[in-house]
Amino acid sequence: MTTSTTFKHVDYLWDEAHAASLGDDQVALFLYRSNILGADLRITNYGGGNTSCKTIEKDPLTGEEVEIMWVKGSGGDIGTLTRKGIAGLYTERLRNLKKVYGGLHDEDRMVGLFNHCIYDLESKAPSIDTPLHGLLPFKHIDHLHPDALIAVAAAKDSEKITKEIWGDTMGWVPWQRPGFDLGLQLEKCLADNPGIRGIVLGSHGLFTWGNTSYESYMNSLEVIEMASQYIEDRVKAQGDNVFGGQRVKSLAxxxxxxxxxxxxxxxxxxxxxxxxxxxxxxxxxxxxxxxxxxxxxxxxxxxxxxxxxxxxxxxxxxxxxxxxxxxxxxxxxxxxxxxxxxxxxxxxxxxxxxxxxxxxxxxxxxxxxxxxxxxxxxxxxxxxxxxxxxxxxxxxxxxxxxxxxxxxxxxxxxxxxxxxxxxxxxxxxxxxxxxMPAEKPLSRKVALVTGAGGGIGKAIADKLVAEGAVVVLSDINEDALKQANESYGRDQSTFAVCDVTDASSIEKAFDKASLNFGGVDIVVHSAGLAISKPLEDHTQKDWDILQNVLVKGQFMLAQEAVRVMRDQGTGGDFVSIASKNGLVSGPNNVGYGTAKAAQQHMARLLAAELGKDHIRVNTVNPDGVIIGSKIWEGKWAEGRAKAYGITVDELPAHYAKRNLLNEIIRPEDIADGVYACVGLLSKTTGNIINVDGGMATAFVR
Incomplete structure (x- = not known):
């Protein structure tokens, strides 16, 4: 083996300081090796391959020192592998299974017998590849699926090419389905070719090993590097004739x-x-x-x-x-x-x-x-x-x-x-x-939430993600969107800056949803603002912005949502976040209350029209969401406090006291109302759900 840590086709990620911090903990070093191997998709993809190490432990029953093999468990991923994801088995017991193995027809039964070899009672279920590691004698083993090695393994004359690249230093085993017999074939290959550094599995992948975790890591990188360079030289020789040359020209x-x-x-x-x-x-x-x-x-x-x-x-x-x-x-x-x-x-x-x-x-x-x-x-x-x-x-x-x-x-x-x-x-x-665990209620669904940069919109997005949906966050505040998006995992969300008063901006948000996730199933119009003024102080500008954001925005969102949902042909949900103020007449509220009433009735009209497409349209009416709501950060709170003759600090208690349950309403409560519409009430449309603690004046019936 060489000692160079410079590679062209794979990433050398071993950190000496980190490895040293793990001391002589061979299991920790094996997990570290696994993680850095899995971090490079040229070496193995998500969930692909498996790794192992063998240590000497004390048998809890006999007190004797025994060899234990630690190996990636069934369904795991080496790039994210942790202690909970591995199985610990008595190596000798595993090898003793050779005495009861009945041949290829016996493979499935053997997997059940792996459980009789368990040493660590916290083990993950052993995978079908367990004997491939257990029947080889090496302390550390990597079974990987690098593109370059599988290319060699899948080539018509794979064995010949293996010899051409590595000479006598690599073994080769023809294709066989993973299982106990393949472990026996690896064992035989090693016995027939003592001193080899690894084995190519026909149409499958690579086995490499070492006496230490680092030695195994370096062996894997070096073998992959050699295959990668061999292939690169031959691809270059083809010039423009790779895959027979270009037939179709790409769009920009x-x-x-x-x-x-x-x-x-x-x-x-x-x-x-x-x-x-x-x-x-x-x-x-x-x-x-x-x-x-x-x-x-x-x-x-x-x-x-x-x-x-x-x-x-x-x-x-x-x-x-x-x-x-x-x-x-x-x-x-x-x-x-x-x-x-x-x-x-x-x-x-x-x-x-x-x-x-x-x-x-x-x-x-x-x-x-x-x-x-x-x-x-x-x-x-x-x-x-x-x-x-x-x-x-x-x-x-x-x-x-x-x-x-x-x-x-x-x-x-x-x-x-x-x-x-x-x-x-x-x-x-x-x-x-x-x-596999049961899917969450909103698994497989894509949601687009407006006003999701904070407040009620962010709380709704949180709830939908928690219930399994992927979410497109939209808002006019890009900084808030980026911060909100960072609170989710890699595959849970994306964001689109969107002005709901601009049709082209809405179209771009839906285009991003389609490109990122395939379409949209749930649209929640939570973007909003509130203006509380007496009639004589209410300007046309105030009126226009309320109508544009709350009403026109909802109308244009619905148009775009229906276009996408009809393309999909699988129905969908549209939820309008309106307000108790659309049902109840109150002072200093003519512009906001009128816009909210329009949102509510538009939802009913849309429900009547879109039922044939199985697109359900419902409304959630909050009231008094002061804590955590963005609209209370501005002059709305001052206006409402003035209308009721109290201070801004007294508003939460004031709103709680006036509802039947005497409860403070929070953004999370509104999110629960949305979830009820899209996740529980599958046969409800044209409905209004009040989330206001019980306001008798806002009862819809």
């Missing part, structure tokens, strides 16, 4: 995103024929080179080679037969074209299932594509939530890299369809799916 980047944004709601609706999906769009250079090429028609139908890839991307993508500059304004004509393409894809997937199913195979899964390729525009992916769709797109980009590398050095080969099916519909894989 901004035009690609505009075209994608227009198409996303239609695609989302079609992929949601069985269950609602959330989308991701990618148009990186790697994507565009592949989808614009001559070879896409040959390579895309072959499907991906690595099991980790196609389990997330489906066996093959849908390639759209649309011109990059296709006029998408005639939605019905475009939808007709897309419906035909989707029908063919679903029929093909059903045939794939029927042709390869076993007597005990799980029922056919959703036949819609996960990956959709639009030459000249980009890659779309759709899945149950944003993280899953993003990860699917990343895995397909990995698959593209694999195909490019394999084609450059030899010829790309995919797994035989039966092998792929047996993994996709493996009973153990099905069991893993069944063990």
């Amino acid at each position: 980047p901004n035009a690609r995103k505009a075209q994608a944004g227009k198409l996303m709601p239609l695609l989302r609706g079609l992929t949601s024929s069985q269950a609602r999906q959330v989308g991701t769009f990618q148009d990186t250079d790697v994507v565009m080179q592949f989808i614009n090429s001559h070879d896409i028609d040959r390579l895309a139908p072959m499907g991906t080679s690595c099991p980790d890839h196609f389990l997330r991307t489906k066996i093959q993508p849908l390639v759209l037969d649309l011109d990059p500059s296709e006029d998408l304004s005639d939605r019905s004509a475009i939808l007709e074209k897309l419906e035909g393409a989707f029908a063919d894809y679903r029929k093909g997937y059903q045939k794939y299932y029927d042709d390869h199913k076993r007597d005990n195979s799980p029922a056919v899964r959703d036949p819609n594509p996960v990956i959709i390729l639009y030459p000249g525009v980009g890659l779309f992916s759709f899945a149950k939530n944003k993280q899953t769709s993003r990860v699917a797109s990343e895995f397909y980009i990995n698959a593209i890299n694999v195909m490019r590398g394999a084609e450059a050095i030899s010829e790309y080969t995919a797994l035989p369809r039966q092998e792929a099916f047996d993994i996709e519909y493996w009973l153990l894989e099905e069991a893993k799916l069944q063990r």
Whole structure:
């Protein structure tokens, strides 16, 4: 091995100071190694690969020193792996399973027997790859899925190329489904080739190892670097002929995103024929080179080679037969074209299932594509939530890299369809799916909330995210939006500066929602302001801004929301945040009260019109939300205090005392009202929910 820490194709992330702070804690060092390996998507993608280490521990029953293997548990991700995500097993017990192993037909039973090898009672469920680590003798082992290595593994003459790159220093094992027997094959490969530094698994990935965590890390980087450089040299030699050369010219980047944004709601609706999906769009250079090429028609139908890839991307993508500059304004004509393409894809997937199913195979899964390729525009992916769709797109980009590398050095080969099916519909894989936690009530839904930079709007966004939705935050205050957006996780939100009095600004916000998530299911109009003045002091400017923000803004938001929701064809929710003041006559309130009344009646009118589209329109009426509400930061509080003959400091208590429950109303209470409309009352439309502690004068009946 070399000692250089300079690499061209992978990132060297080992921090000596941090590693030293972990001392001789081998499990901590193994977790650290795992995390930095998982941080580089060229090494392994989210959830891909697994890592392990072996330590000497005291047996709690005998007091004897025994070897324990610590390995990534089922369903984990090495990039985010923690102590809770690993399994600890007695190495000797695991190896003793060789005595009871009955052959390939016995693989599923063996997984159950892993539980009899558990040392650490807090262990995560051991994965199917556990014996691949346990049957090898090394203290630290990395099983990774680097693009470059899978390209070698998926090449037509993989074994020969392995020899050409690494000589006698690497072993090679032909494709075999992960399981106990593959562990035996790795053990045999090492016995037949003592002194090797790693093993290439045909069509699958890489095993490397070391006596220390650092040695294993460096070994992995060096092996990947050698394969990457080998491939790069051959790709360069191809020049412009990569993937057979360019067939379709890309639109300019901004035009690609505009075209994608227009198409996303239609695609989302079609992929949601069985269950609602959330989308991701990618148009990186790697994507565009592949989808614009001559070879896409040959390579895309072959499907991906690595099991980790196609389990997330489906066996093959849908390639759209649309011109990059296709006029998408005639939605019905475009939808007709897309419906035909989707029908063919679903029929093909059903045939794939029927042709390869076993007597005990799980029922056919959703036949819609996960990956959709639009030459000249980009890659779309759709899945149950944003993280899953993003990860699917990343895995397909990995698959593209694999195909490019394999084609450059030899010829790309995919797994035989039966092998792929047996993994996709493996009973153990099905069991893993069944063990996944139940989805949250608003999972799979996209919400756009106006006025979300703070106050009631931010509280609504918080509630929707907590219940599983992804949210587009909109507001006129960009600084507030950025701060609000930072309070959520990577795949939970985005933001769009939006002036609800400007139709083009609203359109851009919805375009961003479509491009980022595929469309919109929930729109909450929470943007607002309040002006409290006697009639004689109320100006036309006051009147106009109230009408424009509260009423005209709601009207234009509804128009844009309905456009997107009709494209999706899956219904939706529109919620207006109005006010008790739209129902109750009070002093010094002519402009605000009139605008709120207009919001309320507009919601009823929209509900009557949009019911046929299954778009539900409801209103939430707050009252007296003083603490945490943005409108009370201005002169509104002074105006209301003056109207009631009290001080501003006395307002919270005043509002609480006047409602039947004597409760202070907070932004979170309004958020609960919105959630009731969109998450609980699925058969309610045209309704008004008062969140005011009980104001008899505001009772709607």
